[in-house]
Amino acid sequence: xxxxxxxxxxxxxxxxxxxxxxxxxxxxxxxxxxxxxxxxxxxxxxxxxxxxxxxxxxxxxxxxxxxxxxxxxxxxxxxxxxxxxxxxxxxxxxxxxxxxxxxxxxxxxxxxxxxxxxxxxxxxxxxxxxxxxxxxxxxxxxxxxxxxxxxxxxxxxxxxxxxxxxxxxxxxxxxxxxxxxxxxxxxxxxxxxxxxxxxxxxxxxxxxxxxxxxxxxxxxxxxxxxxxxxxxxxxxxxxxxxxxxxxxx
Amino acid sequence: xxxxxxxxxxxxxxxxxxxxxxxxxxxxxxxxxxxxxxxxxxxxxxxxxxxxxxxxxxxxxxxxxxxxxxxxxxxxxxxxxxxxxxxxxxxxxxxxxxxxxxxxxxxxxxxxxxxxxxxxxxxxxxxxxxxxxxxxxxxxxxxxxxxxxxxxxxxxxxxxxxxxxxxxxxxxxxxxxxxxxxxxxxxxxxxxxxxxxxxxxxxxxxxxxxxxxxxxxxxxxxxxxxxxxxxxxxxxxxxxxxxxxxxxxxxxxxxxxxxxxxxxxxxxxxxxxxxxxxxxxxxxxxxxxxxxxxxxxxxxxxxxxxxxxxxxxxxx
Numbered sequence: 001x002x003x004x005x006x007x008x009x010x011x012x013x014x015x016x017x018x019x020x021x022x023x024x025x026x027x028x029x030x031x032x033x034x035x036x037x038x039x040x041x042x043x044x045x046x047x048x049x050x051x052x053x054x055x056x057x058x059x060x061x062x063x064x065x066x067x068x069x070x071x072x073x074x075x076x077x078x079x080x081x082x083x084x085x086x087x088x089x090x091x092x093x094x095x096x097x098x099x100x101x102x103x104x105x106x107x108x109x110x111x112x113x114x115x116x117x118x119x120x121x122x123x124x125x126x127x128x129x130x131x132x133x134x135x136x137x138x139x140x141x142x143x144x145x146x147x148x149x150x151x152x153x154x155x156x157x158x159x160x161x162x163x164x165x166x167x168x169x170x171x172x173x174x175x176x177x178x179x180x181x182x183x184x185x186x187x188x189x190x191x192x193x194x195x196x197x198x199x200x201x202x203x204x205x206x207x208x209x210x211x212x213x214x215x216x217x218x219x220x221x222x223x224x225x226x227x228x229x230x231x232x233x234x235x236x237x238x239x240x241x242x243x244x245x246x247x248x249x
Numbered sequence: 250x251x252x253x254x255x256x257x258x259x260x261x262x263x264x265x266x267x268x269x270x271x272x273x274x275x276x277x278x279x280x281x282x283x284x285x286x287x288x289x290x291x292x293x294x295x296x297x298x299x300x301x302x303x304x305x306x307x308x309x310x311x312x313x314x315x316x317x318x319x320x321x322x323x324x325x326x327x328x329x330x331x332x333x334x335x336x337x338x339x340x341x342x343x344x345x346x347x348x349x350x351x352x353x354x355x356x357x358x359x360x361x362x363x364x365x366x367x368x369x370x371x372x373x374x375x376x377x378x379x380x381x382x383x384x385x386x387x388x389x390x391x392x393x394x395x396x397x398x399x400x401x402x403x404x405x406x407x408x409x410x411x412x413x414x415x416x417x418x419x420x421x422x423x424x425x426x427x428x429x430x431x432x433x434x435x436x437x438x439x440x441x442x443x444x445x446x447x448x449x450x451x452x453x454x455x456x457x458x459x460x461x462x463x464x465x466x467x468x469x470x471x472x473x474x475x476x477x478x479x480x481x482x483x484x485x486x487x488x489x490x491x492x493x494x495x496x497x498x499x500x501x502x503x504x505x506x507x508x509x510x511x512x513x514x515x516x517x518x519x520x521x522x523x524x525x526x527x528x529x530x531x532x533x534x535x536x537x538x539x540x541x542x543x544x545x546x547x548x549x550x551x552x553x554x555x556x557x558x559x560x561x562x563x564x565x
Contacts, residue, residue: 072453082453105456
């Protein structure tokens with residue numbers, strides 16, 4: 001069974017049709033990239049999957065259940081985690097505290113007023129694991145607001161990962177990053193996809209990253225789906241080259 | 250260089266609070282001023298649970314402070330002449346009202362939340378003002394007094410011994426502060442920090458933000474009701490001014506003045522506010538102008554409040 005099925009979703013803002021009748025199916029373990037020129041509706045599309053926005057029409061099926069009208073928190077509970085185009089972290093808390101909150105919420109401790117010693121050490125161990133995996137361990141006790149852009153991004157991705165998601169949505173994970181940082185984040189995403197078999201949908205502008213990582217690519221332009229296929233197919237697609245790659249080059 | 254240590258700060262605060270009845274008269278002041286500081290400190294700390302640690306501004310906490318006060322006064326006067334029973338009734342009344350109103354406002358943010366808390370607060374003010382047969386209207390609830398605490402084996406005379414009443418209030422403050430600190434250090438408390446820091450991120454971690462804001466609101470109102478019960482016990486009297494919107498404003502001023510990101514900030518703010526009030530009002534009727542000026546200067550130049558300033562100095 002497909003993990004995520006987006007069926008003919010549209011989103012209107014008054015007269016503007018930001019997303020127009022777009023469908024997408026993501027299989028378990030797949031890494032799907034969504035690309036398109038600025039204003040193509042990629043982020044709006046994402047926002048509907050995560051519940052940040054409600055679609056004007058269409059349905060979203062996750063793991064066989066219709067989640068079209070669920071609140072964001074409930075979609076998270078079902079296993080959909082996301083990051084944002086503009087990094088969303090807890091700036092005045094340390095990286096360790098940021099991750100600790102995510103781990104505790106994921107473990108179902110959000111209304112607990114105390115943890116048993118076992119639970120507490122389990123939480124701490126998991127936080128340390130995540131810090132290790134992301135290379136943030138040396139900066140764990142610094143305020144996230146003081147970290148570099150790349151490290152803030154990594155913190156946000158690790159927070160999403162702390163939720164043990166079954167589907168991870170990444171909105172431009174390498175936006176505004178230098179080459180080295182972009183490479184590091186790409187390697188991290190690759191590791192999550194290959195080693196942990198995590199299903200990922202990502203929006204990305206950096207074509208090196210997209211063609212390096214994606215199993216399949218969907219191209220949006222002016223709110224509509226222009227093409228879908230493997231990286232090779234997309235690279236050969238004339239409509240795509242004209243509308244997007246041609247312009248970018 | 251002298252370094253501000255958090256534990257040293259705690260010790261200093263408690264040393265000052267516990268010895269206050271002995272040095273306050275020596276400074277030409279009086280024990281009741283200390284009692285007032287302790288009670289307002291509790292109210293401001295309760296407000297700050299919501300403001301400083303959840304990031305939600307309420308301008309209507311006087312309502313629950315007032316419900317605590319009226320509940321206590323009316324219970325002792327008409328139902329049961331016992332201080333603890335009166336306090337319990339006042340606290341239950343204030344908390345229950347907050348719990349019921351909470352769902353109506355927990356979805357609002359920022360100015361809209363603040364405006365609605367004022368509006369609901371004023372509802373209670375006008376009830377206290379208009380329902381003369383119960384509340385005495387403008388004249389308030391008088392002709393009653395707090396009762397000595399009967400512990401079975403001994404009786405503590407908080408009625409006639411002002412030091413005993415001061416320490417009783419300190420005890421309630423200590424228990425409340427400990428409870429709030431405990432909550433804030435728990436997983437639940439961290440979800441509140443998460444909401445303060447970044448509501449969007451909190452929501453997409455799977456925290457049902459509105460529900461947690463409601464919980465924080467109820468906890469905050471619970472403690473402000475407790476402060477209200479002490480307030481009426483201190484005065485042996487309560488009138489609608491305890492419920493009025495400017496009372497809510499005073500709590501906010503105290504919290505911001507002292508530093509809303511510091512646990513003890515509201516206590517420092519309450520002390521500064523009330524000492525200024527006490528001192529300046531003996532010279533001029535317009536004492537509020539001076540408090541206001543001081544407040545504006547603090548907010549303009551030290552947005553983290555007095556304690557925030559001390560922290561920064563000691564960190565550099």
